[in-house]
Amino acid sequence: MNDVQAFIAVAREKSFTKAAVILGVSPSALSHTIKNLEERLGVRLLARTTRNVAPTEAGERLMQSVAPLLDQINTEVKRISELRDKPAGNVRITCSDDAAEGLIRPKLPEFLKKYPDIIVEICIDYSFTNIVTERFDAGIRLGESISKDMIAVRIGPDWRQAVVGTPEYFQRYPIPVMPQELALHRCINIRHNPVGSIYAWEFEKDGHKMNIRVNGQLLSNSIIHVMNGALDGIGLAYVPESMAKPHIESGQLIEVLADWSPIFEGFHLYYPNKRNKSPAFSAFVDSIKYNDGN
Template identity: 65%
Template sequence: MAHTRVDDLQAFLAVARDRSFTKAAARLGVTPSALSHTVRALEERLGVRLLARTTRNVAPTEAGERLMRSVAPLFDQIAAEVEALGELRDKPAGTIRITCTDDTIELYLRPMLSGFLKRYPDITLEVFVDNGFTNIVEERFDAGIRLGEAISKDMIAVRISPDWRLAVVGAPAYLERCSPPRTPHELTEHACINIRHRPSGAIYAWEFEKDGQAFTVKCEGQLVFNSIVHVLNAAVDGIGVAYVPEALAAPYLADGRLKEILSDWCPYFQGFHLYYPNRRQTSPAFSAFVEALRYR
C-alpha cells in the first residue's frame, strides 16, 4: 500500500462513482484505456479486485465498496479544505453546480443571474435541468432546488420563493372552440397538455382541492413534455389546456394570450428551497450564491 499513488485512488473513485470508464475518463481528461490500465495496476498492487466489469456495466466489488467508504470522504474533505482557501482571496471564486427544473430557472435563477455574475466575476455557475429527483450527493452537485415538502431531513434547506400555486390555463381561441370546464372532472373531456418528469415515471396527475378535500384528475391529451416551459408554450399556441405555475403564466394572462379557469380549485404548495448536505463545508462563493437566492 505504501506504493499506492493518490492519483490511482482518485482514478478508482471516479470510475466507481460514475460506474463507467468512459464517463470517468472524460471527467478526468484521460482516455478510457489509460484509465482502465491505471485501475488494473492498482488492483494488482493491492492484490484484490476493486471493480466488477461486464460488457455493459462497471460496479464496485465488496472490496471496492469498502475502499470507497473509507477513502472517498477523505478526498472530499481535502477538496473542501482547498476550496475553503478561497476565503483568503479578495473575492469569492469557484464553480457551483446546481440541479433544478426549467421553471425554477425562469422564475428564481434568471432574475438574479446577471447581477450576481457581474458582482462575482470569479464564480462559475453550472445549472443542470432535471425534472427527476436527483441525488445531489451521488451526482456530486453542490445543491438542488425542490419544493420544501420534498426535501429530506438530512439536508439544509433555504427558502427561495413564497408559497405558490398552479393555474389551469388555455388560449382564448381554444376556450371559444371548446366550452370551458366548470369542474376539474370535466377536464377529461378536453385536450390536456401533460408533463412526465422522468421517462420511467408516470404522467403527472393534476392536483386540486375544494372545501378541504384534495383530489387528483388524470387528464388525457396528445401532447406530453418533460419541460413545463414547453407545456406553457403549447397552451399559448391554442393546442389545449395546461396546468402550469401561476407566476410562469402571469405575463400571458396579463396580455390576454391565456385565460385562467377553475381558479377556485387550485391549491397552494409550499415554496421552493435551495437544499444541500448539512455536512457541506460552505465556501465564500457558495455562501454568496445562497444569500443571493434567499427569499426575503
C-alpha cells in the same frame, strides 16, 4: 497519485465514460491510465465487462483505504483556496426548469458579474434526486417536499397553478366550470420522473380537494414545453401562474377554473445540515434567498 485519483473516479462512477467526463479526459486515455496503474501495482483493480465496471477485491481495498484520504486532501486544498479576497469555486444545483427560469435566472447575471471566480452549474431534473450521493451542493423543491434533516432556505413566494388555453382553443371547446369537465378536453400532461406516474392535476375549493387525471396527445417532463404546447393551441395546460401571467395579460391565453386553483408553499433551496458551507455557496444562497417578497 493522479492515476490513483483516476481509478477512484472510475470505481465510484462504475463507468469509464462518466468518470472521463468528470476528469476532463477521453475514455480511451482514462482506460490507458488505469491499465498502466494496474501493471505497476501488479494487480487487477477493476473487473470489466461489456456493460459494467466494478472494483476487484484489491480495487475495493485500495478505494476504501485511499479515497477518504484524497477526499480530505481535496477538501483542505479547497478551504485554503477559499481564503482569497473573493469567493471562488463551483456551485452545483439541481432543480426543475421552472424554478431555474423563474427564481435563479433573474438573479444570475448580477451574481456572476459580482463573483467572476464562481462557476454555477444548474442541472434540470424533476425527480427527487439524492443531492448527497449525486454530489450536488443543493437542490430546489417546494417546501412541503423537503426532508426534515435538511436545511431549507426559502427562495420564492407561495404560488398557485393556472389552467390555461388559447382563445382559439376555447372557440372549439366549452369553457370548463368544474374540474371534472376537464375529461372532455384535450390536456397537456407532465410526467416528472421518466419511470413515474403522470401528474394528476390538483384542485381545491371551500375545503374540498380533488385530483383529476386528464388526457391529451402531448406529454412532457418539462413545464416549459407544457407551456409552449398550450401557446401552440395543442390543449389546456396546468402551469405556474407566474409563468402564464404575461401570456394571459397579452391575450394569448385565457385562464379557467381560477377559483379551484390551490395555493402551494414556495420553493426552497435545501442542503444537508452537516454540510460545511463554502464562501462560494454561501454567496449564492444569499443572492437568491427570498426577502420581503423580492
